[in-house]
Structure formats: C-alpha cells, structure tokens
Amino acid sequence: MVETASFGRFHFNHHRPDLKRWFPAFLSSHRTLFTILWIVAFASVFVWQRNIVEELLTFRRVPARHLPRLRPAVYNLTDFGGVGDGVTVNTEAFERAISAISKLGKNGGGQLNVPAGNWLTAPFNLTSHMTLFLDQDAVILGIQDEKYWPLMPPLPSYGYGREHRGARYGSLIHGQNLKDVVITGHNGTINGQGQTWWKKYKQKLLNHTRGPLVQIMWSSNIVISNITLRDSPFWTLHPYDCKNVTIKNITILAPLYEAPNTDGIDPDSCEDMVIEDCYISVGDDGIAIKSGWDQYGTAYGRPSVNILIRNLVTRSIVSAGVSIGSEMSGGVSNVTVENLLVWNSRRAVRIKTSPGRGGYVRNINYRNVTFDNVRVGIVIKTDYNEHPDDGFDPKALPILEDISFNGVHGQQVRVPVRIHGSEEIPVKNVTFRDMSVGTTYKKKHIFQCAYIEGRVIGTVFPAPCDNLDRYDEQGRLVKRSNTQNVTDIDYDI
Numbered sequence: 001m002v003e004t005a006s007f008g009r010f011h012f013n014h015h016r017p018d019l020k021r022w023f024p025a026f027l028s029s030h031r032t033l034f035t036i037l038w039i040v041a042f043a044s045v046f047v048w049q050r051n052i053v054e055e056l057l058t059f060r061r062v063p064a065r066h067l068p069r070l071r072p073a074v075y076n077l078t079d080f081g082g083v084g085d086g087v088t089v090n091t092e093a094f095e096r097a098i099s100a101i102s103k104l105g106k107n108g109g110g111q112l113n114v115p116a117g118n119w120l121t122a123p124f125n126l127t128s129h130m131t132l133f134l135d136q137d138a139v140i141l142g143i144q145d146e147k148y149w150p151l152m153p154p155l156p157s158y159g160y161g162r163e164h165r166g167a168r169y170g171s172l173i174h175g176q177n178l179k180d181v182v183i184t185g186h187n188g189t190i191n192g193q194g195q196t197w198w199k200k201y202k203q204k205l206l207n208h209t210r211g212p213l214v215q216i217m218w219s220s221n222i223v224i225s226n227i228t229l230r231d232s233p234f235w236t237l238h239p240y241d242c243k244n245v246t247i248k249n250i251t252i253l254a255p256l257y258e259a260p261n262t263d264g265i266d267p268d269s270c271e272d273m274v275i276e277d278c279y280i281s282v283g284d285d286g287i288a289i290k291s292g293w294d295q296y297g298t299a300y301g302r303p304s305v306n307i308l309i310r311n312l313v314t315r316s317i318v319s320a321g322v323s324i325g326s327e328m329s330g331g332v333s334n335v336t337v338e339n340l341l342v343w344n345s346r347r348a349v350r351i352k353t354s355p356g357r358g359g360y361v362r363n364i365n366y367r368n369v370t371f372d373n374v375r376v377g378i379v380i381k382t383d384y385n386e387h388p389d390d391g392f393d394p395k396a397l398p399i400l401e402d403i404s405f406n407g408v409h410g411q412q413v414r415v416p417v418r419i420h421g422s423e424e425i426p427v428k429n430v431t432f433r434d435m436s437v438g439t440t441y442k443k444k445h446i447f448q449c450a451y452i453e454g455r456v457i458g459t460v461f462p463a464p465c466d467n468l469d470r471y472d473e474q475g476r477l478v479k480r481s482n483t484q485n486v487t488d489i490d491y492d493i
Contacts, residue, residue: 131182
C-alpha cells in the first residue's frame with residue numbers, strides 16, 4: 001500500500017521498507033564502497049612511497065649548487081677557452097678572463113667562475129675588484145716545470161732571498177697593489193703539485209727560492225674563504241704587507257713529512273687580520289706570523305699588528321701549530337690566539353727569535369688552547385740563529401714582553417712549557433692562568449724556564465717553575481719570586 005501526502009504543489013510518496021530487498025542491496029553497496037576506499041588507500045600509500053624513494057634518490061644525488069652571483073659581471077673560465085682536462089695549459093684563459101675583469105673596476109668588478117674540472121696553469125696575476133670562485137670539484141693545478149714560473153725580486157724585508165741570493169720564484173696565484181679581492185668557492189681546490197719542487201729542493205737542484213702557492217702583496221680588503229689549498233712548493237698562503245685581510249673556513253694540506261717549508265698561513269708585516277674556522281695539517285708551521293729578517297726587516301719597518309686567530313685545528317709533526325717568528329724584525333704586537341686545538345704535533349705554540357733580529361713581540365694573548373699528543377706545548381726560544389748574511393747586528397736584541405696564557409688544557413704532553421729566555425733577551429711579564437695539562441713524562445722539571453719574569457694566577461698544573469710570582473684566584477700576591485734568572489731547561493726531554 002502506498003500512502004500519499006500533499007503539501008501544496010509537492011507530493012511525497014511514503015513506501016514501507018522492504019527489508020528483504022533492502023539489506024542485500026545495502027551490503028552490496030557498502031562492499032563496493034569498501035573496495036573503492038581500499039583501492040584509494042593502497043594508491044595513496046603507493047604514491048607516498050614513490051615520493052619518499054624519489055626524495056631519497058634526490059638526496060643521494062645531491063644536485064649541483066648554483067654558483068652565486070657576487071659581482072655585477074660574471075664570467076666562466078670556459079668563456080675564454082679554458083679546458084679542464086688536467087692536460088691543457090690554461091694560463092692564457094686565466095689571463096684573458098682577468099684582463100676583462102680589470103676593465104670593470106668602476107662598475108663593481110667581475111667574478112671568474114672556475115667550474116668542476118682539473119685546470120692546469122702556470123702562475124697568473126689577479127686584479128682589483130675581482131672574485132675568483134672555485135666550484136665544487138674544481139681544481140686549479142700548478143704546472144710543475146719551474147721554467148714556467150716567473151722570477152721576481154727578493155722580498156725587500158728579507159734581503160738577498162730566503163733560500164738563495166737573488167731572484168725568487170713567484171707564486172702560482174699572485175697579486176700586488178690590489179684592493180677588494182675575494183678568493184672563494186664551494187670548497188674547490190688550489191693544488192701546487194709541490195712534490196717536484198720538494199724533491200729538487202732536497203737535491204739542491206734549484207737556483208732560486210721556491211714560490212708560495214698564493215701570495216698577495218701590498219694590498220687591502222682581501223677575503224679568502226671556503227677553499228682547499230694543498231701541496232704548495234713553499235709557504236702556502238702568504239699575505240705580505242697587507243691590510244684588512246680575512247681568511248675563513250679554509251683547509252690547508254701538505255704531507256707531514258718530506259714537504260719542507262710548507263707553512264700553512266704566514267701573515268707577514270700585515271695589519272688588521274682575522275684567521276678563523278680553518279683546518280691546517282702541513283709539513284712546517286701551521287701559522288707563522290712574520291715581519292722581516294734581521295737588518296732588512298728592521299729597515300723595511302712594517303710590523304704585524306692586530307691579528308686575531310680563532311677556531312682552528314692544526315697539526316705539524318716537524319714544527320708548531322701557531323708560531324711567531326723567527327723573522328720578526330719589524331715587530332709583532334696585539335695578537336690574540338683563541339679556541340685552538342693542536343694535535344699529534346711536535347710543538348703547539350711557539351715564539352722564536354735570536355740576537356740580530358731586533359724588533360719586538362708584545363701584547364700576545366693565548367686563550368682556550370688545547371694540546372693533544374704534543375711533545376712540547378708552549379715554547380719561547382731566543383737562540384734561533386738563522387740569518388740572511390753576515391751583515392746582521394748581533395747587538396740588535398728583540399724585546400719579548402706582555403704574553404699571557406689563559407685556559408691551557410691538554411693530554412699526552414711531554415713538556416707543557418719551555419720558555420728559554422737569556423741574559424741578553426729576557427722574557428718579561430708572562431702570565432699563566434687556568435692551566436691543566438696531562439703529561440706523559442715523570443720527571444719533575446717539565447715546566448721549564450730560564451730568564452723569565454711573570455706570574456701564575458690561581459692553580460696551574462703541572463707545578464710552575466720557581467721563576468714566576470704566585471697569586472691566588474683573586475689576584476692577591478702569595479709569593480714573590482727572586483729567582484727569575486734560574487735555568488732548568490732540559491732539551492733531552
């Protein structure tokens with residue numbers, strides 16, 4: 001029976017439900033719905049898994065980063081005929097590119113991109129208002145035949161030459177009288193291929209002083225960052241008489257043995273300089289601050305001043321992590337070294353000089369320095385008798401004063417301190433505070449001193465030498481020393 005209800009123009013039929021017909025239909029429709037939902041869910045999971053796999057594959061591939069635009073004009077080395085096959089010599093390509101950039105100084109300069117590849121080249125010169133950008137997997141290779149390396153006059157503050165009298169080889173990447181120069185990248189590499197140079201040096205087959213890997217002279221506003229420098233023929237990075245220099249986040253490598261004089265960074269007569277966030281493992285000093293050699297450095301008269309070194313890890317089997325000198329005749333002052341780790345090295349931090357140098361080393365501050373497996377931790381040496389010629393004045397005595405060590409820690413150190421002043425060159429106003437160094441040697445006199453005047457504030461381990469005054473943590477005098485000139489230096493340890 002059908003009941004009909006009327007509401008104006010609309011009529012509604014009300015049927016009594018037939019449960020026997022309705023339930024199978026309901027069940028069938030819900031099975032269909034369930035099947036559809038299951039298919040949708042399965043498809044969603046499939047798509048999700050595919051997306052995850054694609055993302056993982058994308059992560060594994062690590063797409064190449066785009067090269068940033070750091071100057072108004074940007075060039076690629078290949079635009080000038082460069083070929084990165086490790087065989088083609090690209091010197092002319094570099095020279096043509098840099099010549100084009102040299103004309104853009106008034107418009108903000110230019111950027112030269114070195115893409116991935118092995119770019120063999122002889123030495124070339126940079127220009128002002130330039131950015132040299134090395135892409136990831138880009139390697140600039142120095143040509144190994146010395147006949148392609150130009151000769152230059154000796155450095156004026158070094159006299160006749162560092163290794164030989166007369167001319168010296170230039171650097172692979174060179175610059176003079178420049179402003180606003182940047183060498184950076186996505187951790188590309190500059191490789192000096194120094195193996196041939198080291199071998200010929202040892203065999204005494206070279207007639208001129210070897211050249212550095214990168215040398216910037218008489219320049220200002222220099223930034224070097226985010227690159228790797230390796231296997232330099234001689235000193236690796238040599239800023240000479242420069243102002244306002246930043247060296248940041250670079251790696252410097254050379255063999256720990258059989259790579260003579262491959263210092264990492266040698267600030268030389270430089271002013272206002274920051275070196276930070278670097279890893280250095282080389283065949284000589286990790287860093288060596290210089291300012292000229294004997295009478296030539298004194299006559300040149302340019303000190304190294306206002307230098308900040310921080311957040312470094314260094315290693316040197318044959319020399320020291322961070323040194324000052326020995327060529328310091330123009331003077332070195334206002335240097336801070338902080339957050340430094342020196343590991344598996346012969347020495348950690350060192351100041352070296354001798355009679356005949358003249359000059360001064362003053363206002364030097366070491367903070368938060370860590371030694372790990374180091375033969376000698378802190379060294380001050382005043383008899384480093386190496387001179388350019390016989391014209392030095394033995395009465396030109398350097399001044400060493402105002403040197404502080406605050407927060408010195410370490411382990412597996414044989415001799416934590418060896419400060420070897422002399423009657424001619426006493427070491428004055430030295431301060432030790434917050435020092436605790438684990439030692440590997442049982443002998444008592446491992447904190448060695450001679451001709452030193454200064455103080456120990458608070459507790460220091462191992463026990464300091466008797467040459468130093470003792471103060472408590474509040475800076476109150478506990479015991480004054482009357483034995484500043486006592487010597488307990490023992491080089492047999």
